Amino acid sequence: MNGLLFIDDEEGMRRSVVRALQRESYPIFTAENGESGVQFVQDHILNIGTVISDFKMPGMDGLEALTSIGKLNPDITRIILTGYATVETAIQATNEGIDGFLTKPFDNRELRAKIHEITIRKCLRQFVSDPVYREITDSAEALRPRFHEVTVLFSDIRNFTKMSRDSEARDIAAFLNHHYFTPMAEIIHQHNGTVDKHIGDSIMAVFGAPVLHADDAVQAIHAAVGIQKRAVEINASLDTGCCFRLNIGIGISTGKVFSGILGSIRKKEFTSIGMAVNMASRLQRLARAGEILICSSTRDKVFAAIRSFGRTEALPPVTVKGIEGPITVYKVDQP
Numbered sequence: 001m002n003g004l005l006f007i008d009d010e011e012g013m014r015r016s017v018v019r020a021l022q023r024e025s026y027p028i029f030t031a032e033n034g035e036s037g038v039q040f041v042q043d044h045i046l047n048i049g050t051v052i053s054d055f056k057m058p059g060m061d062g063l064e065a066l067t068s069i070g071k072l073n074p075d076i077t078r079i080i081l082t083g084y085a086t087v088e089t090a091i092q093a094t095n096e097g098i099d100g101f102l103t104k105p106f107d108n109r110e111l112r113a114k115i116h117e118i119t120i121r122k123c124l125r126q127f128v129s130d131p132v133y134r135e136i137t138d139s140a141e142a143l144r145p146r147f148h149e150v151t152v153l154f155s156d157i158r159n160f161t162k163m164s165r166d167s168e169a170r171d172i173a174a175f176l177n178h179h180y181f182t183p184m185a186e187i188i189h190q191h192n193g194t195v196d197k198h199i200g201d202s203i204m205a206v207f208g209a210p211v212l213h214a215d216d217a218v219q220a221i222h223a224a225v226g227i228q229k230r231a232v233e234i235n236a237s238l239d240t241g242c243c244f245r246l247n248i249g250i251g252i253s254t255g256k257v258f259s260g261i262l263g264s265i266r267k268k269e270f271t272s273i274g275m276a277v278n279m280a281s282r283l284q285r286l287a288r289a290g291e292i293l294i295c296s297s298t299r300d301k302v303f304a305a306i307r308s309f310g311r312t313e314a315l316p317p318v319t320v321k322g323i324e325g326p327i328t329v330y331k332v333d334q335p
Contacts, residue, residue: 002049003027004115007037007065008081009057017052020108021115026050034060038068045073050119052102055082066098077122079115117143120261120270124210127196129189135211142210143270145260150208151220151252151298152276153193154284155184155227158247160201167243175244176201179234187226191219196271202284206272209259217254217301224250224292225334231290249291251283254298275322282320283329292332299330 003026006017014030021028026049031037034057041048051069053062060068066078078097083104100118102111120143125133136142157180164172181203185195188205192213196204205223207216231246238244257274283293299312311333317326 003029003044003047004050004052005029005031005037005040005048007031007034007051007053007057007062009033009054013054017111020111024112033057034062034065034068037065038072041069041072041076048073048076050077050079050115052079052081052115055080063098070097077119079118116261116268120268124194124270127185128194128210129192132189132192132194132211139211143261145258147256147258148208148212149255150206150212150257150259150272150276151217151254151301152257152272152280153188153205153207153220153224154202154251154280155205155224156202156249156284158249158289160244163244179238179244180246183230183234184227187230188223190226191223192216193220193223197269204277204281206257206259209257209272210270217252217298220252220254220298221292221294221302221332224252224332228290228292228334247289249284249287249289249293251280251285251287251293252298253277253279253283253295254301255279255295278322279320286318286329292334294330294332296328296330 004021006014006028007030008014008017009032011032014032018028018030029040029048031040034053037051037053038060041051051066053065055062062080062082066080069076070078077099079100079102080098081102081104099122100114102114121136124136128136180201181198184203188195191207192211193205193207194209196206205220207213207220207223213219227250228248231248235245253276255274255276257272257276259270259272261268261270262273263269279295283295287293293315294312312330313333315329315331317328319326
């Protein structure tokens with residue numbers, strides 16, 4: 001992440017936090033009051049990723065400082081630090097859009113862990129729906145590493161590389177962001193899914209991590225159907241001269257994965273890895289434009305609910321790398 005700014009009127013506390021974080025990979029800056037902290041961020045707006053501020057300070061207090069910093073750059077992670085931990089303070093911090101709440105005294109390991117956790121929670125907010133985000137913030141267990149069952153969805157635009165070969169980079173980015181990543185993420189969020197990552201023109205979404213729901217597999221199929229319907233609508237709205245079209249293939253798989261915070265010292269993310277991820281990716285590659293392919297585990301999960309989509313059609317067994325013997329794949333007939 002970018003640099004961290006610590007705001008506190010006590011010099012001893014500033015030195016203590018600098019010592020606690022000195023082994024971290026990001027630069028650390030300090031300010032002695034709220035006003036100078038806000039000014040520092042304004043002067044170094046692109047170099048600050050996180051601001052921690054003491055709550056009680058002469059002049060501008062910590063909440064006022066962090067609120068002002070949020071107006072300068074809402075992407076900055078803002079954390080309030082105080083020895084006056086009350087329910088009222090926590091509520092006020094939440095209402096002001098503060099991303100995290102730490103109390104004094106703290107040990108160095110706790111401080112480092114909390115900074116990482118709060119930063120990742122903030123990053124997650126753009127990839128999950130508001131209800132799922134609220135569940136994450138309410139549960140200390142949501143981001144803990146674990147093995148569990150999820151349903152994974154992969155979506156990919158067929159022949160997009162060929163379509164975009166003669167296009168300007170800014171036109172490709174504008175099309176993907178406006179017509180694909182944004183509307184499809186909204187559909188995924190509507191069904192309690194998490195956008196795990198974008199890989200080129202592919203979207204990986206996970207249903208069941210970081211928050212598990214009983215109907216995750218059903219919701220994944222609802223999302224896939226919604227994505228295909230939205231693609232048809234978007235294609236119909238595009239100018240005839242537009243060289244891009246959303247011809248999307250989707251693969252869905254249900255199974256055990258490992259979910260947790262992974263990455264290097266410089267970059268961490270909450271993600272899921274495992275055979276279900278690999279299977280969904282491979283099913284997506286098998287799917288033709290407009291198709292939704294699911295594995296037998298997903299079909300078993302949604303068999304009772306599948307009538308609302310139409311029906312599933314078993315395709316000839318296929319061989320999938322990493323899995324011994326041929327497997328049965330099902331195509332979801334969409335209404």
